[in-house]
Amino acid sequence: xxxxxxxxxxxxxxxxxxxxxxxxxxxxxxxxxxxxxxxxxxxxxxxxxxxxxxxxxxxxxxxxxxxxxxxxxxxxxxxxxxxxxxxxxxxxxxxxxxxxxxxxxxxxxxxxxxxxxxxxxxxxxxxxxxxxxxxxxxxxxxxxxxxxxxxxxxxxxxxxxxxxxxxxxxxxxxxxxxxxxxxxxxxxxxxxxxxxxxxxxxxxxxxxxxxxxxxxxxxxxxxxxxxxxxxxxxxxxxxxxxxxxxxxxxxxxxxxxxxxxxxxxxxxxxxxxxxxxxxxxxxxxxxxxxxxxxxxxxxxxxxxxxxxxxxxxxxxxxxxxxxxxxxxxxxxxxxxxxxxxxxxxxxxxxxxxxxxxxxxxxxxxxxxxxxxxxxxxxxxxxxxxxxxxxxxxxxxxxxxxxxxxxxxxxxxxxxxxxxxxxxxxxxxxxxxxxxxxxxxxxxxxxxxxxxxxxxxxxxxxxxxxxxxxxxxxxxxxxxxxxxxxxxxxxxxxxxxxxxxxxxxxxxxxxxxxxxxxxxxxxxxxxxxxxxxxxxxxxxxxxxxxxxxxxxxxxxxxxxxxxxxxxxxxxxxxxxxxxxxxxxxxxxxxxxxxxxxxxxxxxxxxxxxxxxxxxxxxxxxxxxxxxxxxxxxxxxxxxxxxxxxxxxxxxxxxxxxxxxxxxxxxxxxxxxxxxxxxxxxxxxxxxxxxxxxxxxxxxxxxxxxxxxxxxxxxxxxxxxxxxxxxxxxxxxxxxxxxxxxxxxxxxxxxxxxxxxxxxxxxxxxxxxxxxxxxxxxxxxxxxxxxxxxxxxxxxxxxxxxxxxxxxxxxxxxxxxxxxxxxxxxxxxxxxxxxxxxxxxxxxxxxxxxx
Numbered sequence: 040x041x042x043x044x045x046x047x048x049x050x051x052x053x054x055x056x057x058x059x060x061x062x063x064x065x066x067x068x069x070x071x072x073x074x075x076x077x078x079x080x081x082x083x084x085x086x087x088x089x090x091x092x093x094x095x096x097x098x099x100x101x102x103x104x105x106x107x108x109x110x111x112x113x114x115x116x117x118x119x120x121x122x123x124x125x126x127x128x129x130x131x132x133x134x135x136x137x138x139x140x141x142x143x144x145x146x147x148x149x150x151x152x153x154x155x156x157x158x159x160x161x162x163x164x165x166x167x168x169x170x171x172x173x174x175x176x177x178x179x180x181x182x183x184x185x186x187x188x189x190x191x192x193x194x195x196x197x198x199x200x201x202x203x204x205x206x207x208x209x210x211x212x213x214x215x216x217x218x219x220x221x222x223x224x225x226x227x228x229x230x231x232x233x234x235x236x237x238x239x240x241x242x243x244x245x246x247x248x249x250x251x252x253x254x255x256x257x258x259x260x261x262x263x264x265x266x267x268x269x270x271x272x273x274x275x276x277x278x279x280x281x282x283x284x285x286x287x288x289x290x291x292x293x294x295x296x297x298x299x300x301x302x303x304x305x306x307x308x309x310x311x312x313x314x315x316x317x318x319x320x321x322x323x324x325x326x327x328x329x330x331x332x333x334x335x336x337x338x339x340x341x342x343x344x345x346x347x348x349x350x351x352x353x354x355x356x357x358x359x360x361x362x363x364x365x366x367x368x369x370x371x372x373x374x375x376x377x378x379x380x381x382x383x384x385x386x387x388x389x390x391x392x393x394x395x396x397x398x399x400x401x402x403x404x405x406x407x408x409x410x411x412x413x414x415x416x417x418x419x420x421x422x423x424x425x426x427x428x429x430x431x432x433x434x435x436x437x438x439x440x441x442x443x444x445x446x447x448x449x450x451x452x453x454x455x456x457x458x459x460x461x462x463x464x465x466x467x468x469x470x471x472x473x474x475x476x477x478x479x480x481x482x483x484x485x486x487x488x489x490x491x492x493x494x495x496x497x498x499x500x501x502x503x504x505x506x507x508x509x510x511x512x513x514x515x516x517x518x519x520x521x522x523x524x525x526x527x528x529x530x531x532x533x534x535x536x537x538x539x540x541x542x543x544x545x546x547x548x549x550x551x552x553x554x555x556x557x558x559x560x561x562x563x564x565x566x567x568x569x570x571x572x573x574x575x576x577x578x579x580x581x582x583x584x585x586x587x588x589x590x591x592x593x594x595x596x597x598x599x600x601x602x603x604x605x606x607x608x609x610x611x612x613x614x615x616x617x618x619x620x621x622x623x624x625x626x627x628x629x630x631x632x633x634x635x636x637x638x639x640x641x642x643x644x645x646x647x648x649x650x651x652x653x654x655x656x657x658x659x660x661x662x663x664x665x666x667x668x669x670x671x672x673x674x675x676x677x678x679x680x681x682x683x684x685x686x687x688x689x690x691x692x693x694x695x696x697x698x699x700x701x702x703x704x705x706x707x708x709x710x711x712x713x714x715x716x717x718x719x720x721x722x723x724x725x726x727x728x729x730x731x732x733x734x735x736x737x738x739x740x741x742x743x744x745x746x747x748x749x750x751x752x753x754x755x756x757x758x759x760x761x762x763x764x765x766x767x768x769x770x771x772x773x774x775x776x777x778x779x780x781x782x783x784x785x786x787x788x789x790x791x792x793x794x795x796x797x798x799x800x801x802x803x804x805x806x807x808x809x810x811x812x813x814x815x816x817x818x819x820x821x822x823x824x825x826x827x828x829x830x831x832x833x834x835x836x837x838x839x840x841x842x843x844x845x846x847x848x849x850x851x852x853x854x855x856x857x858x859x860x861x862x863x864x865x866x867x868x869x870x871x872x873x874x875x876x877x878x879x880x881x882x883x884x885x886x887x888x
Contacts, residue, residue, distance in 0.1 A: 042398075050308055054081070054312040058346055062456075066327075069457050070456055078094060080095075081095050083106055085108055087111055088109060089110070091106065093495050126251050128250035128266045134289040136242070137397065138407035138409065140410035141409055142229045145348070147319075148349070149347055149348075149351065151194045151195075152192070153195070153344065155189065158462065161336075164178055164858075165333060188213065189450070189454070190208070193207060203437075205437050207442060228311075233278065234278070234298055247271055248277070252266055253266065253267050253281070262287065263286065264286050265281060279296070293308070301332055306327045307322070307325070308325045319343075326342075326636075337705060352549065388412070391408070524721040527617070530656070531621045531655055532568070536825070539555065541816070548704065551576050563656040564656045572587075579706065582705065585631045587629050588626070588627070588632050590657065594624040595621060597619075597798050600776055601619060603786035615663070616782075623653050625648070630646050631644075637697055640691070640692045643687070646686055650681070651679060673801075675802065675804060686722060689719070691718045692716070698711075716740075719738070722738040732768040733768050735767065735773065736763065736764040739759070743756065753815040756811065758810045762806040762807070771799075771806075776798070777793065777807075781795065781796065783879070786886060787885075790860065792811070796849070801849070809840065812837070816833065816834055820834060833856070833859070835865075836852075838850070838851075848871075848873045849874070850870040851869050852870070862883070864882050864883075
């Protein structure tokens with residue numbers, strides 16, 4: 040396929056009307072397909088060119104057909120856009136956005152066949168990686184060489200989210216030890232987030248995008264409007280490119296989008312065809328991607344051709360109409376209530392659709408009304424008020440046993456594009472590697488190679504962990520990664536050396552049991568450290584969790600909100616700095632947590648402890664430096680002799696109007712719309728024995744919420760207050776401790792906590808109150824600089840305040856930049872009685888759980 044000057048047209052779309060089949064050209068304009076004898080109607084199109092409709096007669100042997108497309112001529116009437124005149128694109132896009140919820144849910148079911156092809160080429164890697172001999176060896180086999188992957192699938196979809204994929208054939212030229220999957224089989228252009236970016240069809244799109252009408256053209260019975268989408272700022276979470284709108288239906292016929300983030304740039308084309316009346320579905324999807332990140336340069340491409348066999352789609356209701364509700368006898372009362380709501384929505388929709396044009400606010404309202412109308416018409420909707428339909432992708436992928444053994448004749452039949460010489464060469468290289476491997480297996484070196492492979496698997500399991508399951512998945516054993524074998528180093532114990540594992544048993548469809556033991560040897564203290572956790576998960580709709588825990592270990596005095604033990608271990612080993620202070624605890628605890636009403640969780644526990652202070656058993660730091668005493672920095676601290684404690688605790692957490700979904704049989708909460716409130720009571724019992732001397736009542740209240748303003752602004756707040764009553768002989772671990780640290784690298788989020796004071800500085804046995812507020816936004820200070828505006832990090836302001844009995848009020852003001860709460864750098868200023876005290880820089884890097 041070429042243009043009028045003979046230049047190839049890459050990624051053009053060919054649609055066979057009778058077969059509802061899409062074919063895509065490659066980057067050289069070539070295509071191929073296999074057809075039975077007969078006459079076919081072929082619609083040929085490419086963005087920027089006029090669509091051609093051709094008759095093709097297939098009579099026998101292979102035929103070659105060269106197609107020339109003519110450059111599209113767009114018609115744009117005289118439009119004068121002044122200061123108070125908007126571009127005609129806005130009127131069109133308001134209709135598209137208002138109807139997006141319908142088109143997002145238009146498909147009831149379909150069955151389709153797909154051909155997918157992806158290629159990748161690694162062009163360069165950082166020089167520092169080449170210092171490794173193994174990396175140099177692997178890079179020699181990879182750099183500058185093209186790798187290709189092909190798949191033929193049958194895809195079945197059933198609303199709202201059930202996908203069945205049958206892989207009939209696959210082939211690739213990637214190395215045998217590298218697993219590569221093509222995840223994209225189809226694209227829904229109407230989702231609020233498109234390619235993990237803010238969609239130009241989302242409800243609030245007018246706040247993030249500008250629209251410009253580039254022209255219109257006739258295509259069959261429809262008029263197509265070409266609309267340019269322009270981000271209002273250079274935020275990497277926004278798209279750019281063009282949308283092609285079917286004017287009378289307000290749906291998309293194709294899209295040409297650009298995704299840019301960091302060192303990645305992808306050009307994506309999606310071409311849709313009218314596979315049934317009023318239903319435009321993707322028949323051709325292609326992507327070209329260039330990557331240049333931290334010295335890694337690569338390029339990749341992807342194309343997918345889809346042919347539909349059976350399609351069932353809803354028809355767009357006429358203006359003012361909503362979707363009818365199907366009823367059954369068990370839902371009759373609910374359906375009457377739904378019908379009443381539908382009539383109210385119908386009247387609102389009618390008033391809006393009768394208007395010749397919509398404002399942005401009216402388009403947004405119509406978007407919401409249409410979405411609500413679809414939700415009410417959903418016959419699969421739960422009768423429970425706050426249960427949402429499970430939109431988790433149910434993707435069942437099955438691979439035919441002979442899928443990887445298809446020969447070249449088979450592939451010649453199913454490919455929609457011929458292989459390029461570079462792709463043929465890539466397959467030839469892999470064939471040569473496999474022949475060399477077979478030759479090695481037949482020689483005496485095969486036993487050595489197998490031993491090497493087994494040793495590699497054992498090493499990989501030790502480094503990264505692995506979960507083993509029985510065939511029916513009713514029993515499992517999880518081995519953890521390297522950090523579970525040597526999890527800690529401190530001046531009290533030395534190095535912890537041992538192991539941790541988890542075994543599980545499925546008791547029924549609604550219950551499972553997990554047992555997690557840990558056993559370590561403390562090299563300096565020469566003691567065994569061990570604990571266990573036995574957990575029963577039951578009543579999945581009520582998130583039931585019964586647990587029994589116990590053991591003897593070295594614990595942090597600030598056990599409720601202490602600093603990361605892993606980060607403290609690194610600081611202790613490398614810099615002789617131990618911010619965490621330790622005591623010995625033997626304990627046995629029994630507890631239960633369960634939801635007693637929607638959004639209302641109740642937990643209760645009973646725990647026995649025996650505690651005593653510890654001293655350092657390491658006298659010399661590994662890399663030199665001073666060994667700090669194991670004494671918390673707090674005026675209330677006293678040496679703790681051996682003592683026992685028996686306590687119970689009760690906690691209520693409540694979130695009003697808490698929506699949820701059932702995921703894998705268990706209740707999963709959505710992001711709450713309202714604050715969460717928590718009330719906690721803890722009681723330590725006075726006992727007749729001399730060892731049970733500690734007794735107290737502790738009452739605590741907390742509330743927190745995170746509120747999103749649009750797509751990019753987020754405000755979070757958290758308040759907490761409490762007090763001790765009738766406290767007698769409290770030991771230091773019993774005090775109220777706070778999220779605080781002076782470590783420059785912390786696992787804590789900047790949204791809650793203090794970053795300039797010691798872990799134990801404000802621990803109290805009396806009354807306290809604290810408040811935390813954070814506001815995240817895309818642009819504040821440094822991102823106003825032109826060369827940083829397109830970067831994907833955000834900025835945030837933080838305010839933290841703490842008041843404790845007999846201590847002056849303490850506050851911290853902070854500013855940070857980073858990627859949500861994944862990684863951030865912040866600068867904080869401390870204030871005592873609103874007077875400046877100190878400043879410091881901190882890095883927040885939460886360790887993956």
